[in-house]
Amino acid sequence: MPELPEVETIRRDLIKKILNKKIAGVKVYNAKSVGGTASKFSTALLGNSLTAIERRGKLLIWHLKKGADFLLVHLKMTGQLIYVKERGNKVEVVAGGHKLSENDIEGLPNKHTRVALVFTDGPAHSLKHSVAGESARNVTRSVAGGPARSVARSETGGGQLFFNDLRMFGYMKLAPASVVQKTLNRFGPEPNTKDWKFDYFSALFQKRKNTNLKALLLNQELIAGLGNIYVDEVCWLAGVKPTRRVGAVTVAEQKKLFLGIPKILRAAIKHRGTTFRNFLDSNGRKGNYTDFLNVYGRGGEKCRRCQGIIKKIRAAGRGTHFCPGCQK
DNA sequence: GTGTTTGTTATCAA
């Protein structure tokens, strides 16, 4: 469940790994993941390179050197962008010293791989362009040796980026500047920037007084980047129940929430995000903020602040965790 | 077979 801190972690890593490298190979395992037209996608990316990677909320905006389009990348719930550096025929994990489980980067591409990009530092030797069928399984069956293998054996030193997405909600879509602008304009302010102002935040509690706090904080058009995990954590930190009617949140509580949001997001970025289920960073490694969660995923456990028992309910259609003891 | 997981959008009601 990549939220702002997880997407930001990936963004920072990808800048180091793939910026300005030539895209020498493109493989689409699932056309839907790239907006439906795999050939258009491949053509736009082959021989191209990234000049910048921006983030807005949970959305990544890839700037391409050639062509008029940008690439919008959204991981939704189960998307992963895993970069594997290549040495000869052997695939090598970039970040060592960390044990990887079977579900991590070994065996990539796997059945959840929807797109693979091959990078090279130098000029592209051979530009591979292939479009696969519905799943990696089909691909492997239909072609001798499997196209997946042909990617792994590509003669490049730049490495490969795998877009894995179990549930296929995520996407990598080409978009012209006009569409990008329209998309970005819909987001609320970024909590970790100078755009994060209390006057704006406080006004939301008047404007949206009839919903509950959880729904307010989850709304990307009002605040960019919070998702289910961090909303629960922010509410705990501020001592307010996520189910509280927005109109009944006091100014003092608004202040705690206002300060708590960037505080938690920054801490989570510092610890490279939270891995609760599917999140892996671009090295295929888990996020470490999981150890710092106070309520999310701790239903039935003791509150670290008041020794109450964390409750899990459903609010705004989401699994919601809070402490009845110290959240009012 | 049932319920649960959640980011975003579509849809509907008020």
Next chain:
DNA sequence: CTTGATAACAAACA
């Protein structure tokens, strides 16, 4: 038009 709530999407797991 706005707000608010809910279903739908899709795959896997307990």
